Amino acid sequence: MTLNPAKQLRIDAHVGSLEAGKQADLVIWNGPPLSTLSVCMQTWIDGRKYFDREADIVRRGVDAKLQRQLIQTILMTGEKTTKKSQAEKDPSTWWARYDEFCNHGHHHDEHAHHEEHAGEE
Numbered sequence: 001m002t003l004n005p006a007k008q009l010r011i012d013a014h015v016g017s018l019e020a021g022k023q024a025d026l027v028i029w030n031g032p033p034l035s036t037l038s039v040c041m042q043t044w045i046d047g048r049k050y051f052d053r054e055a056d057i058v059r060r061g062v063d064a065k066l067q068r069q070l071i072q073t074i075l076m077t078g079e080k081t082t083k084k085s086q087a088e089k090d091p092s093t094w095w096a097r098y099d100e101f102c103n104h105g106h107h108h109d110e111h112a113h114h115e116e117h118a119g120e121e
Helices: 003-008 053-077 106-114
Strands: 025-029 040-045 048-052
Touching: 025 048, 040 053
Parallel strands: none
Antiparallel strands: 025 040, 040 048
16 A cells, blocks of 8 residues: 555555555566566565565576476386376366255266156156
């Protein structure tokens, strides 16, 4: 919140400007904050740095190196990879089996079965 709205709300003693003792969350951009071309360089929340683009770039390099090492270690073991089970191949099994309209859990095929036998009662 900027200073003028904070003054209007009479909370300018606590927020609205960057001063010692005031609460503030701060984002540092490399350009206008509303531009789609701008990138967040740093994020500070309650005086603590939560994100730093330069540190993130370094961390990405370290993570990529670790990933390559892990992949090479796995490949060097010579073990065959396991085949995907039918459940892993079938996207319909990836989601929870809960139908919010029927209020009970079931598989997709069961719903068609209920509709076929609905008039038999």
